[in-house]
Amino acid sequence: MQYVSTRGQAPVLSFEEAMLSGLARDGGLYVPRDVPAMAPDAMAALAGLSYEEAAFRVMRPFLGESFAEDELHEIIARAYAGFAHAARAPITQIGSNHFLLELFHGPTLAFKDFAMQLIGQLFQAALARRGQRVTIVGATSGDTGSAAIEAFRGLDNVDVFILFPEGRVSEVQRRQMTTPGEANVHALALDGDFDDCQARLKDMFNDFAFRDEVRLAGVNSINWARVLAQVVYYVTSAVSLGAPHRAVDFTVPTGNFGDIYAGTIARRMGLPIERLVIATNQNDILHRALESGVYETRGVAPSISPSMDIQVSSNFERALFDACGRDGAAVAQLMDALRDTGRFAIPRGALQYLRELYATGRASEDETRATIAAIYRDTGRIVCPHTAVAVKVAQESLGTAPMITLATAHPAKFPDAVEAATGTRPALPAHMADLFEREERMTPVANDLGALQSLIRERRRR
Numbered sequence: 001m002q003y004v005s006t007r008g009q010a011p012v013l014s015f016e017e018a019m020l021s022g023l024a025r026d027g028g029l030y031v032p033r034d035v036p037a038m039a040p041d042a043m044a045a046l047a048g049l050s051y052e053e054a055a056f057r058v059m060r061p062f063l064g065e066s067f068a069e070d071e072l073h074e075i076i077a078r079a080y081a082g083f084a085h086a087a088r089a090p091i092t093q094i095g096s097n098h099f100l101l102e103l104f105h106g107p108t109l110a111f112k113d114f115a116m117q118l119i120g121q122l123f124q125a126a127l128a129r130r131g132q133r134v135t136i137v138g139a140t141s142g143d144t145g146s147a148a149i150e151a152f153r154g155l156d157n158v159d160v161f162i163l164f165p166e167g168r169v170s171e172v173q174r175r176q177m178t179t180p181g182e183a184n185v186h187a188l189a190l191d192g193d194f195d196d197c198q199a200r201l202k203d204m205f206n207d208f209a210f211r212d213e214v215r216l217a218g219v220n221s222i223n224w225a226r227v228l229a230q231v232v233y234y235v236t237s238a239v240s241l242g243a244p245h246r247a248v249d250f251t252v253p254t255g256n257f258g259d260i261y262a263g264t265i266a267r268r269m270g271l272p273i274e275r276l277v278i279a280t281n282q283n284d285i286l287h288r289a290l291e292s293g294v295y296e297t298r299g300v301a302p303s304i305s306p307s308m309d310i311q312v313s314s315n316f317e318r319a320l321f322d323a324c325g326r327d328g329a330a331v332a333q334l335m336d337a338l339r340d341t342g343r344f345a346i347p348r349g350a351l352q353y354l355r356e357l358y359a360t361g362r363a364s365e366d367e368t369r370a371t372i373a374a375i376y377r378d379t380g381r382i383v384c385p386h387t388a389v390a391v392k393v394a395q396e397s398l399g400t401a402p403m404i405t406l407a408t409a410h411p412a413k414f415p416d417a418v419e420a421a422t423g424t425r426p427a428l429p430a431h432m433a434d435l436f437e438r439e440e441r442m443t444p445v446a447n448d449l450g451a452l453q454s455l456i457r458e459r460r461r462r
């Protein structure tokens, strides 16, 4: 199994190498050279299996020779052992032909645990075998950081530095990042927004001397292994509703495009997904790009669904690569234009490809609040604001196939927004009940590459 960069200039890597390096050295993202198909029989045979066994069967062909079969079984078992629901990703019905895929039963209460817990175990196994250490640096709009810290805290061969935009994450999100006491964990409050965090992260990866000196590794959703982990629940949920014999639709609350790109891969493996719907909040660059054909950044407007408050949607580059006929030079040109001018026009053929692949919709702040309130009134369920954005868009996209809307976080991560909409304050699950009493530890840092690099050099263990 080989992985190639979306910009066409970086070396071709194995699964393990692509996972350990994160971003490709030409600034691109790694994607599989070929997506292995899953035969309808093999897909149907997943019905009734444990989540772990289904995960093994879905992911195995993408890993090539990187991990032995027994080792992979153990890694997957450890990754999902800390989830609070036996099904790991259960689905529930919220309306006629409309289902919620609950992805918030992991240790930090958001879907990112599915990928991050797995990648923690994969890193540990690979690094122990190689006798290496790495420095993981991640940027977060809230949920990635806590999921990464939870997955890597206390590991011997890894130091973790998480950049989050100061004052722009919820208190629960911040506390999940700042309260773990392990010496290998560092929460950095950056003076800027999430796009600044992402930009500084990319700068660090593009400074090859620094990258090699500290053995930088990335676990943002640009890391292919994370996308792969997320493919699994598309397959298991669709199979539980009758796939591959029956087609399904998915609506995905989208920010950095990692989750919906996993759905794209599931479809390329052969999962019958009729419609794949991108749901955005008021930061709707993806919705505008597919409507107008111009991908153009505007300032980020903070919303009640902060994990989707983003303008540069990193994984969109992967979809663009496919849309441009896998022409890395063409993608590199578009990305250069984006960096220099804040916009690019999607080439005509690519736009047509993307419009066939995805539908899009957006939810304003008022619509998001109204949807949280309506779901509570009609079903007694409380959903998080990200999920509400997707439910609103899904309701406008309902067709004949069952619609599966991804519920990406537990409402207790966003208690203020949820209470404002429903009058009810969602409680944290028991294992986190003392979060507000734990001591916080974080380091404020300027939006400056040099300052960040010195801090990381000084703090990492050797």
Ligand SMILES: *Cc1c(COP(=O)(O)O)cnc(C)c1O
Binding pocket: 110, 111, 112, 143, 144, 221, 253, 254, 255, 256, 257, 258, 259, 260, 307, 308, 386, 408, 409
């Ligand atoms: C990260 C996140 C999203 C967006 O997912 P992407 O893969 O970045 O598109 C949506 N909802 C929640 C709760 C998240 O944490």
